[in-house]
Amino acid sequence: MNNLEVVLKKFFGVLTKNYEGSNFNILEEISSDRDLFYNLKYCIEEEYVELFCNEIREFEGMEKYDNVVFNLVKLYPFTEKILKELMKNGNMSDNNEYYSIRKEELDKEIKGIAEKNDRNKKLLEEITEKEKKLDELDIPFELVEHEPVVTTELADKFIEGIEGVRTKTMFLTNRKKTEFYLLIMDDSKRLDMLRFKEIVSANQIKMASEKSLYEKMMLPPGTVSPFGLLNNKEKDIKVYIDKEIINEERMCFHPNTNEKTIFIKTSDLLKFLESIECEANVIEI
Numbered sequence: 001m002n003n004l005e006v007v008l009k010k011f012f013g014v015l016t017k018n019y020e021g022s023n024f025n026i027l028e029e030i031s032s033d034r035d036l037f038y039n040l041k042y043c044i045e046e047e048y049v050e051l052f053c054n055e056i057r058e059f060e061g062m063e064k065y066d067n068v069v070f071n072l073v074k075l076y077p078f079t080e081k082i083l084k085e086l087m088k089n090g091n092m093s094d095n096n097e098y099y100s101i102r103k104e105e106l107d108k109e110i111k112g113i114a115e116k117n118d119r120n121k122k123l124l125e126e127i128t129e130k131e132k133k134l135d136e137l138d139i140p141f142e143l144v145e146h147e148p149v150v151t152t153e154l155a156d157k158f159i160e161g162i163e164g165v166r167t168k169t170m171f172l173t174n175r176k177k178t179e180f181y182l183l184i185m186d187d188s189k190r191l192d193m194l195r196f197k198e199i200v201s202a203n204q205i206k207m208a209s210e211k212s213l214y215e216k217m218m219l220p221p222g223t224v225s226p227f228g229l230l231n232n233k234e235k236d237i238k239v240y241i242d243k244e245i246i247n248e249e250r251m252c253f254h255p256n257t258n259e260k261t262i263f264i265k266t267s268d269l270l271k272f273l274e275s276i277e278c279e280a281n282v283i284e285i
Helices: 003-007 009-015 026-031 034-043 046-057 063-074 080-087 095-107 110-136 152-158 193-199 210-217 226-231 266-275
Strands: 141-145 165-174 180-186 205-207 237-242 250-253 260-265 280-283
Touching (some): 009 034, 026 034, 026 210, 193 205, 226 266, 260 266
Parallel strands (some): 165 250, 180 237, 237 280
Antiparallel strands (some): 141 260, 165 205
8 A cells, every 4th residue: 555545545445445336325425424535625626636546546457546647537526637637648448428428418518617616715715804803792713724734633733732622523413304404513523423313303414515514604615613504594593512622722613714723712612503493402412
């Protein structure tokens, strides 16, 4: 196993599997997992594309190689630079034709994707607005700027030694997508879906889709935080906080970007939520 493959072991684990003929949606899977999303973001950076492709070429002649390419095509247009690099040597195997079909289909949506990218750029402006909102409420906070992070482990290295519980914020929904929930809990804790389902009296609980995330909070995948609630005009997202962390002095979040980490007192977080008319429900999970 090569160096990059070790770093991206979980990501390669998803890419090398054969999902053809199944209902598995690789984009939804990666979008709903912060580490996988950061891994994808890392690999499509221009300076890492060639290195990533060299790792992929190690699988040539193996079933894994076709699986990786097939899944990368499924992730087009995000993986366009990677696919073009692989095509330089004409070694995309039988996936060239599939890529052409997939590209033709998705190129029709490029205008919509471009518009969405423009909206995502505005998120950086919204981060500033969130900081202004905290200032208006006279809420002190500590903001740490750092390089874009691809895993939670890397994120922790940039904020090592700073007091505050590391949290994860999950955007969930029920089976019919008629109810939406924002759950804040310790980053190291695993969510018991069955327990949460009982608490909210739902038949089924799942991660909300990328589309729902944008429609409700105007956020891209991997950047969910309570500050996104400022964009929830319908006020239809129910907020839950795990009882285990409610008595912690401070919490930290990524304020809708993986290039910053914000530390805020728990009491001030509750103050912020109250100011935007969001009730915080404390639960045991």
